[in-house]
Amino acid sequence: MVSLETKLIEDPEEILKNLQIGIQMPILSEFHKYILRDFKIFKAKAILLLEDKNICGFVLLFYENRKLLNFGYFKTIDDEPDKISYLIDEIIKYAKLNNFQQIKGPINIPTVIYGWGFMEENSNSNLFACCPINPQIYQSLFYKKGFKKFLLQYNWEGILPRVNPWSLKEYNFEEYEYFNPKNYEDFNNLKHIFLKIQSEYLPSSSQVTPGPNLVFDSYAEYIFEFGFNFMIFFIRYKPTNQIVACGSFLPNPFRKNNKGNFDSCIVYTWAVIPSHRRKGLAMLMYGATSIQAWKYKIRYGIGPVGSNVKANMELGKKLGASIGRTYVVLEFTI
Numbered sequence: 001m002v003s004l005e006t007k008l009i010e011d012p013e014e015i016l017k018n019l020q021i022g023i024q025m026p027i028l029s030e031f032h033k034y035i036l037r038d039f040k041i042f043k044a045k046a047i048l049l050l051e052d053k054n055i056c057g058f059v060l061l062f063y064e065n066r067k068l069l070n071f072g073y074f075k076t077i078d079d080e081p082d083k084i085s086y087l088i089d090e091i092i093k094y095a096k097l098n099n100f101q102q103i104k105g106p107i108n109i110p111t112v113i114y115g116w117g118f119m120e121e122n123s124n125s126n127l128f129a130c131c132p133i134n135p136q137i138y139q140s141l142f143y144k145k146g147f148k149k150f151l152l153q154y155n156w157e158g159i160l161p162r163v164n165p166w167s168l169k170e171y172n173f174e175e176y177e178y179f180n181p182k183n184y185e186d187f188n189n190l191k192h193i194f195l196k197i198q199s200e201y202l203p204s205s206s207q208v209t210p211g212p213n214l215v216f217d218s219y220a221e222y223i224f225e226f227g228f229n230f231m232i233f234f235i236r237y238k239p240t241n242q243i244v245a246c247g248s249f250l251p252n253p254f255r256k257n258n259k260g261n262f263d264s265c266i267v268y269t270w271a272v273i274p275s276h277r278r279k280g281l282a283m284l285m286y287g288a289t290s291i292q293a294w295k296y297k298i299r300y301g302i303g304p305v306g307s308n309v310k311a312n313m314e315l316g317k318k319l320g321a322s323i324g325r326t327y328v329v330l331e332f333t334i
Helices: 012-022 029-041 081-097 137-144 184-189 191-201 212-226 281-295 310-318
Strands: 004-009 045-051 054-062 068-076 102-105 148-159 176-179 232-237 242-251 264-272 300-306 322-333
Touching: 004 012, 004 081, 012 029, 012 045, 012 054, 012 068, 029 212, 045 081, 054 081, 068 081, 081 102, 081 137, 137 322, 176 281, 184 191, 184 212, 191 212, 191 232, 191 242, 191 264, 212 242, 232 281, 242 281, 264 281, 300 322
Parallel strands: 068 102, 264 300
Antiparallel strands: 004 045, 045 054, 054 068, 102 322, 148 300, 148 322, 176 232, 232 242, 242 264
16 A cells, blocks of 8 residues: 655755756756745745655745745656645645745746746647646645635747837837846846835736845846846936836746857737836837847747736737747635
């Protein structure tokens, strides 16, 4: 008779040692420092699922506040329903014992590398940053345990069109200046503005990463290590000198062209303060950034968009992308 039991581990290095069990994307050594930082920031723990004393499953647990328990890297080695169900029960049991009010996930910190959500049916399964891979049995078993849909996200995917925003007749950008930070230090000086605009004006459905202010420095360092300064961008309104919009692309370190260079990215986020919306600033940010991406031979992109963010859904269509992957993030109320 098969014997299942669990073991809770708290040491970040031990969690990292077993992390690969929880995800089909590779845990590369060059990402270890970013992973460990997030583990320490969010006081991460992990539950190991054991079958006859052998590890056969894994889930990461972490929190920003004591009301909400996040989970990520949820997987069993053989995807067997009984083991998946057992591990789901252990998450719920842990949350109740520690007085959490809600559970949400999967969220795979650092999300700028490993993303979030369970992949839905008919999604592309090639390796790409921020795009976990899993069979659909996982979310179906979570639903049976009482989890509900928190977020449905579409990943627009395709050739990254190069757009010159200043040549678009429907917009006039004379009063706006697009610019990039010169380096990490320059970006750090703009940190408070970036965080303020993103936290206040990004749609709530797009704010999945916990504690963005806590992980800002680490995520910025990641972008500058594997990407380029143009992947961070701001829009200044010239008459007042106020920064009114900002956003970011992310590098995709998992894919290279035949010359060994990174050739793709994630069109990750942008936000515009309300008084400057409907002026084409999303197209200004995308277009000006796409021109620089092409200079660096980056020609392919993925753009994650919440299913209810209509403006970004329309922009994806306008840019000629198609929905290549769909993800669902789940929640459970205790």
